[in-house]
Amino acid sequence: MARSTSNSLLQRELLDTIKELRAVIEDLRKELAASKERERLLQEQIEGMNRRFFGRSSEKHMVQSEGQLDFFNEVELEADKQQEEEFPYEAEPELLPGKGEQKRKPRTPRKEMFKGLAVEEEIIDLPEDQRICTECGAELELIGQRIVRETLKYVPARLTVVRTIARVYGCPKCKEEDNAHIVNAETPDALIPHSYASESVVSRAMYQKFANAVPLYRQEKDWEQMGAFLSRGTLGRWIKICSDEYFAPLYEYFHRLLVKRQFAMADETRIQVLKEPERNPETDSFMWLFRSGEDGLPPLILYRYTETRAKFNAVEFLKGFKGYLMTDGYQGYNNLPDIIREACWAHIRRYFCDAIPTGKKDDLSEPAVQGVQYCDRLFAIERYCREQCYTYEKRYEFRKKKAPQILLAFWAWLEKQHPVKGSRMAKAVTYALNQKPYAENYLQDGRCSLSNNPSENSIRPFTVGRKNWLFCDTPGGAHASATVYTMVEMAKAHGLNVEKYLTFLLQKRPHAGMTDEELEKLAPWSEEARVFCGFAQQIAFT
Template sequence: MYTKNEILELKNRIIQLEKENKTLHETVEFLTHKLFGRSSEKTSVIAGQINLFNEVETESKPSAPEPTLQEVANYRRKKFNGQRAELLKDIPHDTVICGLEEDERFCEKCGTSLVSIGREFIRTELEFIPAKVRVIDYYRESYECRKCRKEGLPYIEKSPMPYPVVQHSMASPSTVAHIMYEKFVDALPLYRQEKEWESLGVKLSRATMSNWIMVAARDWLIPLTKLMHQKLIEEKYLHADETPVQVLMEPGRKNTSESYMWVYSTYAGSQTPIRLFDYKPSRSGNCPQKFLKGFKGYLHTDCYSGYNKVPEVIRCLCWTHLRRYFVEALPKDIKSPEATLPAIGIDFCNKLFSEEKLLVNLTPDERKMKRLETEKPILEAFWRWANSIKQSCLPKSRLGKAVDYAVKNKEGFMNYLIDGNCAISNNLSENSIRPFTIGRKNWLFSGSPRGAEASAAVYSIIETAKANDLEPYSYLKFLFKNLPGVQFEAHPEFLDEYLPWDQWVQSSCKKKA
């Protein structure tokens, strides 16, 4: 027979095992969803239930009639007059006249010759013209003064030549810009570009293309990113994020070691939008501390503690990250009672995002006042709710981690109320780093630290170009055509003319509407 104490111990052990079992089931569901489920955090709205998944909350109307099958069947995509003309307005047009041959222009009744009386428009087609390459051979003319030669004082002058983007190579500005655009915008690895060049009749190896990228980035792009870095530090509001990257041949490290690509961005209202990538072999807080040396202001990040090493900043934490924790805490069956608490957390976040949508066009001072009026009560209610359920949540459960994540970092989540220029989320930085993460899925790793640094420079130029409404390929080509030959080492101020917000650059590389 068991004693009372032994029975009590067994009951406690059973309760503990049930909790562990529940946590393990939750973990399996979460990992299964990560592997096979949708990556989007949006979910459907169920009438009569809390709106879980629309980032901007909308009022559900249970009384609204459901669409009938006939209504659904009759749905057609809305079109408007001139839609096709608007789509093709900036594309060159050629006209093809379909007429009768000369020997067919006669009347079948009387044999008289036919005369054209007009044209009838039939249709418009979009034609694809494959890319082509051409070789440009540069020659330099020499000029001689015949008079001086007769006097025994020969004088010869040679015409100036454009500087090459890569010395002692056949690389042109358009070629290097195209290779960079394909890899860093379209996420096309160099081995696939190698095949494309071969189809055009050029055997251009991936090693050659890689070397062109590294040399062009070192000579022309990195000096420009260093200038952007100086201007970034002068800002008052910044965003930061980081993501892993595998880099081969790092000194003293295995090829399987995890390195990081950091990104730093100016805030949405900046007059000089900048997006800078910085490759580092670690995720240490020393990395942002060194990069942001001299910066004083508001820093928008996730809750990673490494950013605490950056001195003299006010950290504004990301509510999108917090919302994601609650989304991940949802069970597979969102109708189950266990979905209620995560749904409430999501609903609080949705209400805040919904309020933020209404403040976009306000001035910073107006936005600050409106936030205190409309969002602070929601925040206070959220913290009361989070503290009330904290003790009842299993610490290792997804919900327990979400609540703990919120409560422990309350100050950082509230700091965006201090200044109207601060943002409720770090989405700006996440959107900047997303093209890198997409590209990483294709090219998988950087071949060397030099390659990773070159990649960081190219991504910086491309994402900064996008932020300034420039066409990335045009901007890269513009830089490689005009920067070689500029004596910016002796006169650093010359580089100011090549920054993406300069009028000359804007007029030359502006993205077409």
Template sequence: MADSSKDIQLRELKDMITDLKKMIKTLQATVDAANKREEALTQERDNLKDEVALLRKKLFGSSSEKRTLDIPGQLNFFNEAEMEQDPAAAKAEELEASLPDKTGKKRKARTTDAERFKGIPVQKKYLDLADGEKFCPVCDTALEEIGEEFVRRELVFIPAKLKVYEYYSKNYTCPECSRRDLPVIKKGKDGKPHMLYGMASAGTVAWVMYQKFCNGLPYCRQEKDWKQYGAAITRATMANWVIHNSEAFFLPMYEYFHRKLQEREFAMADETPLQVLHEPGRRAQTKSYMWLFRSGEDGGPPIILYKYSETRAGDTAVDFLHGFKGYLMCDGYSGYNKVPDAKRTACWAHIRRYLTDAIPKGKELDYAQPSVQGIMYINQLFHLEDMIKTKYTSFDAIKKARLEKEKPIVEGFLSWLDNQSPVRGSRMDKAVTYIQNRRSYLATYLEDGRCSFSNNLSEIAIRPFTVGRNYAVSRIMFCSAA
């Protein structure tokens, strides 16, 4: 029996409903995918905006890493009362705070001209009358000097002057022996053989090195200065002075201090890129590196050495620190892991730097921001570190104070770190990843009072190269092993 029209219509409606449900599911999946794509694009946009804000802050903002310990309007994370448990001092502080005439922090006294110019020779200049004016305008009587009065003080810069010393030896002979065909001749000597390469004196070579490596003044600019002084000294000549004299006089001393550094138990290291021109077999745009190795804060005499390398490979650190056994303070670069007998310690200044970069624009005082919370922990550690170093001088006392005061904060910081789940790809995500990768090194400095808390000393020592690395460098060999 043929289906009735109602049955056919009913089946068509059921098929239509099924098709509509499939269409709804397809549209819903499309909408969900679009929402996810929009969310990802929005997050990517926010990350890029944060990157732009960070670059602007690095370019135009303050470069100081100093941060206030407390946030206005918020309670401090930590109780610092245990650092100074002196009831008498606390009562005196409360009494001082209750006084009505209590003022704020005393400002540093302004430095006087006499203090600024202390040690500089002083020459008096007199403002005198002309000879024709030393008569009374009323009775035309000659005036008498009655004293002097201070008017002003000026700092006068006297440009450098060059001199050329020509050494001649005076020769002497014996007239009596000359008559007997046995001439005796003596020549004047200073007992100091000329060992410098080139015609420059030791002071001249030292000045060129100081300008180049301390002030970051390239040879091309020094060449112009020498021309103003009246001497045509080319940059190639200056480079030869520095290279040959450094190899002759500094290399033995460098190798001696290198051996002494390898015998120490605490060392610090850092590296920075620089560009070298006219290097055989390499393009001028190729990136090279200057490595710094120095002794740690172990109370011994400081040793600071530089090592030039064409690459950033960790083999440079392995070769330089061959034989070193002890604690090594460095940044997060994984190349230092190749040093076999070195126990790495983490730089807390680098960790704070990453968290500082993760703070959203305008949220520096927002206590709810995870990056601000992390910085609060680290600022407290820096504060305690300063107080401990000021209060204690023995390394055993420093270690004991660190374990008592700083270890709980480090543990609290690690617990806070485990609870962080930042948005993937954000600056906070990069900061958390950076810290987690160095988690095993964070508490190493607590093992010995001689361990460094940060790598700031290395960064300060390598700063001259970062200042001058934008200039063209003809050749770098100063203080580097051959």
């Protein structure tokens, strides 16, 4: 009896031990699975960082292949065959990742490459002692010439001191009667009183920093090589004074024009300003980019510096604007008064591109690849519109005819995705779903854009420059930088020589007392500005 009781107790102990071990094993399995998932997410992050720092910056990594539409749901697959022949859903080559055949950009003819440059002829003549015919001894005569080659010649810049001398006239007769009458020649005002600054020097410094991203400390060395010691402090002071005095009135005019438009775009990026009141030097401030949309009117591009990224900054700048605003996913643009927000499909697509595992870019079973494919079909519609729909009304009609079925399929597909929490695919799905309320607003008007790429292209010069000069010293300097960047990007957008346009503005010296009609004559689309910059022909805006 005692042995039976002992065996029963031992059996229960063994069963309890087995139960405990099974629980431990289950916990270890869960811990191992969690560890593997963390490892996978970390590996995904490493791959993403490698792509970011060492991979191609372009998103071209994928091409269409046979059967690629198989994953689209029946809503799309049952589309009218005749319409598909009429409009092939090709991938957008400018936006697609990957290999694939790309049309090589046609080579620019030499005449076009050097159009507008002065031509200096170098005549190679036959020496006089060789102008005798070796057959009969008669003197040779010139019968023609041939162009052997054309080469580019660089003429180094040089500095000269311009000494302005005003002549003084007096009446000799009045002088004899002790009633001297003296007349001074009227002299133009200095660009900056009591300084050596000229329009050409200041515009050069602006052009180098804001168009070529050359910091002032590097420019300081260049000026010294040319024979003038201009410290970075002096150059910075000249730029700020000219920006505040002469560019600010034109900037405000451009701002007034922008808020009267119906289509606008916005983007923002970080900037470090060292001497902001009551803020640490390491605190992030922001440079905003506001520009007009792709509405066929002359483009307007404005930078704006603010201490924070708070929503009220966008509200304040866009006060009076009523229309469509294309932005990225920043929530500060949500629910702005009188504004219909548009989501950027390039951003949505980019999230799916980032979620594609290494080596899986052509694997159509990958959900991230499928997400990119959906976006590509929308961009293919835009490509067709640019090439075939020559009016905004036709673009509107074609979009309404083709895009809704793709969008319907995309949202349905998106709802079925259940990616691992914290993964790049999860971020892509969440981002796309968050943008859904704004993602179809571009269908409301043919002048709306599908992506915010124009804004990103306009703000890119600032981000490139920031890598070189790193920070601004004061808020005043940051405001001045925003104003000069505005003038530089406006000149670029209108096809003008940037340095010449800056010189033009410094010579004209806009001021607060000017009317809008007077400021209009200084805009980069004005005939006077275009003639001064050597580009009088008009360009089309799309």
